Structures are given as C-alpha cells and as structure tokens.
Amino acid sequence: MTRYIGSVDQGTTSTRCIIFDRDGRIVGIHQKEHKQIFPRPGWVEHDPLEIWENTQIVIRGALSAAGLSGEALAAIGITNQRETTMVWNRHTGIPYGNAVVWQCTRTHEICKALMRNQGQNRFRDRTGLPVATYFSGPKIQWILDNVPEARIAAEAGDALFGTMETWLIWHLTGGPAGGAHVTDVTNASRTLLMDLYTLKWDPAILEIMRIPDAMLPRIVSSSDPGIWGWTRPDGPLGASVPVCGALGDQQAALVGQTCFETGEAKNTYGTGCFLLMNTGHTPVPSRQGLITTLAYQFGKSRPVYCLEGSIAVAGALVQWIRDNLGLITTAAEIESLAGTVADNGGVYFVPAFSGLFAPYWRADARGAMVGLTRYANKGHIARAVLEANAYQTRDIVEAMARDSGIALSHLKVDGGMVANELLMAFQADILNVPVIRPRISETTALGAAYAAGLAVGFWPDLESLRRNWAEDRRWRPAMDEPTRERLYRQWKKAVERTFNWIE
Ligand SMILES: Nc1ncnc2c1ncn2[C@@H]1O[C@H](COP(=O)(O)OP(=O)(O)O)[C@@H](O)[C@H]1O
Numbered sequence: 352m353t354r355y356i357g358s359v360d361q362g363t364t365s366t367r368c369i370i371f372d373r374d375g376r377i378v379g380i381h382q383k384e385h386k387q388i389f390p391r392p393g394w395v396e397h398d399p400l401e402i403w404e405n406t407q408i409v410i411r412g413a414l415s416a417a418g419l420s421g422e423a424l425a426a427i428g429i430t431n432q433r434e435t436t437m438v439w440n441r442h443t444g445i446p447y448g449n450a451v452v453w454q455c456t457r458t459h460e461i462c463k464a465l466m467r468n469q470g471q472n473r474f475r476d477r478t479g480l481p482v483a484t485y486f487s488g489p490k491i492q493w494i495l496d497n498v499p500e501a502r503i504a505a506e507a508g509d510a511l512f513g514t515m516e517t518w519l520i521w522h523l524t525g526g527p528a529g530g531a532h533v534t535d536v537t538n539a540s541r542t543l544l545m546d547l548y549t550l551k552w553d554p555a556i557l558e559i560m561r562i563p564d565a566m567l568p569r570i571v572s573s574s575d576p577g578i579w580g581w582t583r584p585d586g587p588l589g590a591s592v593p594v595c596g597a598l599g600d601q602q603a604a605l606v607g608q609t610c611f612e613t614g615e616a617k618n619t620y621g622t623g624c625f626l627l628m629n630t631g632h633t634p635v636p637s638r639q640g641l642i643t644t645l646a647y648q649f650g651k652s653r654p655v656y657c658l659e660g661s662i663a664v665a666g667a668l669v670q671w672i673r674d675n676l677g678l679i680t681t682a683a684e685i686e687s688l689a690g691t692v693a694d695n696g697g698v699y700f701v702p703a704f705s706g707l708f709a710p711y712w713r714a715d716a717r718g719a720m721v722g723l724t725r726y727a728n729k730g731h732i733a734r735a736v737l738e739a740n741a742y743q744t745r746d747i748v749e750a751m752a753r754d755s756g757i758a759l760s761h762l763k764v765d766g767g768m769v770a771n772e773l774l775m776a777f778q779a780d781i782l783n784v785p786v787i788r789p790r791i792s793e794t795t796a797l798g799a800a801y802a803a804g805l806a807v808g809f810w811p812d813l814e815s816l817r818r819n820w821a822e823d824r825r826w827r828p829a830m831d832e833p834t835r836e837r838l839y840r841q842w843k844k845a846v847e848r849t850f851n852w853i854e
C-alpha cells in the first residue's frame with residue numbers, strides 16, 4: 352500500500368530527502384551538505400556528480416529512517432535551488448564542468464553586453480526578469496562560450512542543459528539510458544529564456560544568446576499526471592516510483608505554505624531569502640525591481656503567477672561569519688552571540704557578496720560593514736548579520752506593496768533561519784506586522800511532495816492540503832515607530848555605500 356510521498360530538496364547548501372504521510376507529517380528525513388567551490392572572487396560552483404551522489408545517499412537514508420522501502424511511495428517530487436546551471440553529455444552523463452551556481456557573478460560581462468543600448472529591462476516584458484548574472488540563460492552562454500567541447504556537443508545535439516531538478520529527474524528516470532529531460536514551468540521561468548505568457552522557449556532570445564534549442568529540456572507542468580518517468584528499480588529507491596512533481600524551491604515553499612489565494616505570501620530564509628506573493632492567473636509587471644515569475648501550474652490548469660523579491664545573501668552570511676571569520680562554530684550560535692548585546696551599536700552589514708539583487712539589481716555593489724567605532728564588538732557584528740535579513744526583507748515588502756497595491760497583514764516564514772527567534776522577533780519589529788512560523792518548517796520539501804501527490808491523486812485537491820497547515824509560533828511587533836524608522840533609515844544609507852564598487 353502506497354501511503355507516503357517522497358520529496359528531494361536539492362538546496363544551495365545541502366540536499367535532503369523527506370518522506371511525508373498524507374497529513375504532511377515527516378516520517379523520515381536524511382540530509383547531506385555538498386562542497387561550495389569558490390574558484391575566484393564572485394564565482395560559485397557546485398559539483399553536479401557530487402550532488403547526484405548525495406541525492407542517492409539521502410533517498411536511501413530517508414527511506415531507512417522511515418523504516419520503509421521504495422514501494423511504499425506513491426510518487427516522488429523534486430525541488431531545487433533555482434537558476435544553477437549545468438550542461439552535460441546526453442550519452443555519457445558527464446558534465447562539461449561544474450554547475451554555475453545562481454550566486455555566481457561570472458556572467459557580468461555577458462550581461463553588460465546584453466544590456467548595451469537596451470538596458471536592464473530588455474527582456475522584462477517577455478520573461479518578467481531583468482538582465483542579471485542571477486539567471487540561467489547567460490550562464491548557459493558562458494559555458495558554451497568558454498568550454499569549446501560543450502559548444503560543439505550542443506550544436507550536434509549531444510549536450511543537454513538543465514537546472515538541478517532537470518539533472519536529478521534525468522538521472523532518477525534512467526540517465527543516459529533514456530532519462531526524461533524536462534524542466535517545470537517555475538524553473539523555466541528563471542532562465543530569461545521562457546516567454547511568461549506562452550510558457551515556451553523564446554526563439555529570439557535563444558538566438559541572441561546563441562543557445563541551440565536542441566539542448567533545452569521540455570517545459571512541463573509542476574504537477575503532471577502525464578508522469579515524466581519512473582525511478583529505476585536498480586536506483587536509490589529500489590522500486591519503480593512515478594516522478595511527476597517539480598517546483599523551484601521558493602515556489603515549492605509557497606505551495607508548502609498553501610498560499611493558493613491572490614495576495615498570500617511567504618518568505619523563506621535559507622542561503623538566500625525569497626519573498627513570493629501569489630498574484631493569481633495574471634502576471635503583474637514590476638516597476639519596483641521585483642520579478643514576475645511562475646508560482647506553479649498543476650496539471651493542465653491555468654498557470655498561477657507571483658511577484659518575487661530575491662535576496663542573494665541571507666544564511667550565507669551566517670556561514671561566512673562561521674567559515675571565513677570563525678566568529679562562531681555553528682550557525683545556531685549566531686543567536687547567542689547576537690544576544691550578548693542590546694542592539695546593533697550602530698553597525699550595519701550589507702551582504703552584497705553577489706552584488707545586490709531585488710529591489711536594487713546592482714551588479715556593481717560589494718559587501719560592506721559600516722558604522723564601525725571602537726565601541727563595536729563581535730556581538731554587534733552578529734546582530735548586524737541577523738538584522739540585515741530583516742532590513743532586506745523590508746525593502747522587498749515595501750516594493751511589493753507599491754507594485755501589487757497589497758500591504759501584507761502578516762508574513763508567513765520558513766527555511767533554515769527561522770529557528771532563529773531573535774531574527775524572527777526583529778523581523779516583526781522592522782516590518783510592523785506579525786511574523787508566523789508554521790508547524791512544519793520544511794515547507795519547501797512539502798511543496799514538492801504536494802506537487803507529486805496531486806499528480807497521482809494521493810491528495811485530491813488544494814483544500815486537503817490547506818488542512819495540513821498549522822501555526823507553530825507568532826511574533827508580534829513590539830518596537831516603537833521612531834526607533835523602527837531610525838534603524839531602517841540608517842540601513843538605506845548603508846546600502847548606498849555599497850554601490851559603484853566594481854568598476
Ligand atoms: N539558527 C540559525 N540562525 C541563523 N542562521 C541559521 C540558523 N540555522 C541555519 N541557518 C542558516 O540557514 C541556512 C540553511 O537553511 P536552509 O533552508 O537549509 O538553506 P538552503 O535550502 O539554502 O540550503 C544556512 O545558510 C545557515 O547558515
């Protein structure tokens with residue numbers, strides 16, 4: 352009897368597999384970190400083979416933690432760090448180099464050339480996105496321009512492009528022996544190559560970036576009763592399980608938080624931080640530096656769109672404080688260190704490590720710590736690190752209110768950092784709205800499980816998913832207005848100090 356759904360969450364920092372029951376409860380979980388490769392300043396890579404290896408390990412680990420075999424799963428869904436780009440050989444499965452991660456700025460020159468005379472919004476009407484190093488299209492172009500074998504193979508039809516869900520689905524369903532080569536609409540909407548309205552690759556943009564369409568995956572619904580393929584019995588599941596659900600991780604969290612109504616929003620604090628608001632069946636163009644993107648498409652139903660505010664560095668700054676400065680030994684310790692001081696002591700940290708994403712889109716910005724005096728100590732730095740997430744989120748919430756006309760009445764939150772209660776309380780203070788954490792904080796994996804489960808009828812409808820959502824904790828604003836506005840004003844000044852750094 353198939354009483355469970357499996358979900359693989361392939362994130363920037365780690366890969367985890369979670370097995371859920373029908374009530375959305377976790378019955379087994381296994382997680383493994385992968386290497387972060389920084390070959391030059393501003394460059395970030397992952398090893399796709401290591402990630403496939405880890406995926407197999409965590410699938411086996413989660414099944415074993417749940418005491419289940421693969422036959423117990425009705426379906427498996429995949430969710431992933433978005434935009435991270437790889438190209439591999441369709442006959443051997445060997446990648447043409449490491450995956451170019453979403454945070455990587457190596458396509459700066461390509462993006463400048465794309466913007467020349469036409470500006471950052473050259474493709475915005477069609478794709479919903481500004482030209483930026485963040486998105487996959489310029490990353491594909493970079494690989495084809497810099498790895499000659501990749502270009503030759505791509506033009507001969509022997510190379511495949513994929514983001515992480517495409518890579519993992521291809522492997523799970525057979526790899527070189529006929530694996531499915533697909534990408535779901537949400538991931539495709541992050542490439543700068545897909546038309547938001549037709550949900551098809553845009554031939555004119557492909558030509559401009561010199562990307563052969565033979566290397567592109569088929570764009571599919573996020574939850575597809577058509578089933579893309581079955582896992583191989585000799586693979587990590589040890590059984591033939593339908594692969595039929597996929598969503599970019601931020602969209603998966605939106606689904607996991609059951610934000611199915613127009614105006615509902617969530618903010619996910621992981622390596623980066625991403626606030627998405629459901630805008631219904633109509634793409635809402637942004638004038639405030641947000642992006643217009645796909646929220647989800649279930650089966651053949653009309654697609655649902657959202658506005659997104661993407662913040663490149665959130666938990667990654669905590670990792671940096673841990674790994675590069677050694678101020679803490681675990682991410683969780685940042686909370687006790689920040690708790691040693693009453694406030695930020697005037698210190699602000701703007702983590703523009705990959706430039707600044709929404710709402711600024713400044714590739715020329717680099718990180719800065721400002722407001723330093725001899726009074727400042729490591730507690731103040733820890734505090735500034737946490738506060739940066741809250742200020743960046745306020746930047747997004749304000750832009751979203753202007754774009755959508757909807758002022759948030761509360762904010763649903765999730766992701767690895769929401770364990771940090773000091774941050775959650777400060778977030779409520781700085782936004783002046785309640786911040787709400789759900790009982791299941793693994794909303795990303797849950798969203799992908801929902802996509803797969805809906806496709807095979809494991810869950811009959813959206814209402815059955817809504818019933819699984821429950822509140823865990825709520826933080827109410829407690830800061831006085833003058834303090835809130837003074838802190839935020841200083842933050843805006845700090846942000847300006849990071850501009851025009853890269854020449
Ligand atoms: N208690 C904590 N306080 C602050 N940051 C944390 C805490 N726990 C985890 N993090 C940060 O959260 C991130 C991991 O969150 P996760 O949602 O697993 O990320 P991802 O999906 O991007 O891999 C890491 O960057 C880590 O530094």
Ligand SMILES: O=P(O)(O)OC[C@H](O)CO
Nearest residue numbers: 362363432433621622623
């Ligand atoms: O892996 P995360 O959770 O940091 O998410 C990364 C985003 O999908 C990048 O767009």
